[in-house]
Amino acid sequence: MKALKLKRDDLYTYLESLKSYGELWGPVAKGEKYVYARLTNVRDVALGALRTIIPPKKFFVPPRFTMFRYTDDHYAESFDDVKPRVLFGLHPCDIHGLLILDELFLERFPDPYYKRRRDATAIVGLSCIPDDKCMARSTNTHAVEGGFDLAFNELGNNYLVWIGSSLGDDLVRLNLDLFSEDIEPEDLKTYLAWRRKRDSRYKLSFDLTGMPDIMELSWDSPMWNELAEKCLACGSCSMVCPTCNCYNVRDVSDLTLNSGVRERHWDSCMNKEYALVAGGHNFREARAERLKLWYTHKLKAFITEYGKPSCVGCGRCxxxxxxxxxxAEVIRGLTGQKVTL
Ligand code: SF4
Ligand code: SF4
Structure with missing residues (x-):
């Protein structure tokens, strides 16, 4: 992977250049929080933003979208909203979140709706210094070696810009004069010092060693009922988690029933209706069962199947x-520590 340098002062000029690839999106402030928004004015970008309220999954699996339109004898898939786009400012944990979605939506059963949006989107990462809710070091998602087209890392008065793909190379060429290949020994020292600073800022940590076994042994733990008594089954944890990907589909027909659209929308296994089947049986009526399923996916099933958790430590939950x-609280409980709820 090749690295270049870009002067900090040239960042806005370069962001402007990225618009010739497609719509430019990045984190902007919304009250005390951050959201991904279109950067009509590149100076609106919040370079110090940490987690956004909703993760970047919304660009690849929109909360609600039309899959296809149908009539009696025809159907046509809908990709009306898919257009070239640059997502700037993704932090390493969110890039890892996308890599997890890639495993699920591009590998065994490729999802054309995800693929079209993924193919049309350039990923430009940005390094970050964690706050007291970040757990990415514990999930080994605090750095990235792939999954991006470009990745910007703080380097004093410069950015170290990693090129992660041929598209990344093309993006650099949109304004090649801004970049320098002169990486000095001093730059390496600055980079390593920055990494040490980042790593020293993680306040929350946990040990995931043997977590699938611990989950298995904790199946009947009273902790699940204790958590369930507090849980509101609101589903917010699923909406904000960068790796939650459950969805539902529904047909919306016109009055003649001869044509309509099929829509897809986010769902959550924390919702009571999620495991309700025809005939009225609900496989996970109890809130404790739904909580257990959510955390089994994050901390057991995904590790068993893919060798890593499907938690990227972003802290949104x-x-x-x-x-x-x-x-963090659930892992505390599972590992025999006092839960502070
Ligand atoms: S655990 Fe999830 S579903 Fe339960 S209250 Fe918290 S955010 Fe809502
Ligand atoms: S479980 Fe929580 S910390 Fe982990 S990826 Fe999901 S929202 Fe982020």
């Missing part, structure tokens, strides 16, 4: 859950 149930 900590920020979002109204009753403070989150992955």
């Amino acid at each position: 900590i920020d979002t859950c109204p009753v403070d149930i989150n992955v």
Whole structure:
């Protein structure tokens, strides 16, 4: 992977150049939080943003979208909203979140709706210094070696810009004069010092060694009922988690029933209706069962299948859950430590 340097002062000029590839999106402030928004004015970008309220999954699996339109004898898939786009400012944990979605939506059963959006989108990462809710070091998602086209890393008065793909190379060429190949020994020292600073800022940590076994042995733990008594089954944890990907589909027909659209929308296994089947049986009526399923996916099933957890340590569940149930607390409980709920 090749690295170049870009002067910090040239960042906005370069962001402007990226618009010739497609729509430019990045994190912007919304009250005290951050959201991904279109950067009509590149100076609106919040370079110090940490986690956005909703992760970048919304660009690849929109919360609600039309899959296809149908009539009696025809159907046509809909990709009306797919256009070339640059997502700037993705942090390493969110890039890892995307890599997890790639495994699910591009590998065994490729999803054309995801693929079209993924293919049309350039990923430009940005390094970050964690806050007290980040757990990415524990999930080994605090750095990236792939999954991006370009990745910007702080380097004093410069950015170290990693080129991660041939598209990344093309993006650099949109304004090649801004970049320098002169990486000095001093730059390496600055880079390593920055990494040490980043690593020293993680306040929350946990040990995932043997977590599938621990989950298995904890199947009947009273902890699940204790958490379930507090859980509101609101589903917010699923909405904000960069790796949650459950969805539902529904047909919306016109009055003649001869034509309509099939829509797809986010769902959550925390919703009571999620496991309700025809005939009225609900496989996970109890809230404790739904909580257990959510955390089994993150901490057991995905590790068993893919060798890594499907938690990337972004901290959004900590920020979002109204009753403070989150992955850090659950792991504390599972590993025999006192839960502070
Ligand atoms: S764990 Fe928290 S965010 Fe998730 S459904 Fe329960 S109350 Fe809502
Ligand atoms: S479980 Fe929580 S910390 Fe882990 S990826 Fe999901 S929202 Fe982020």
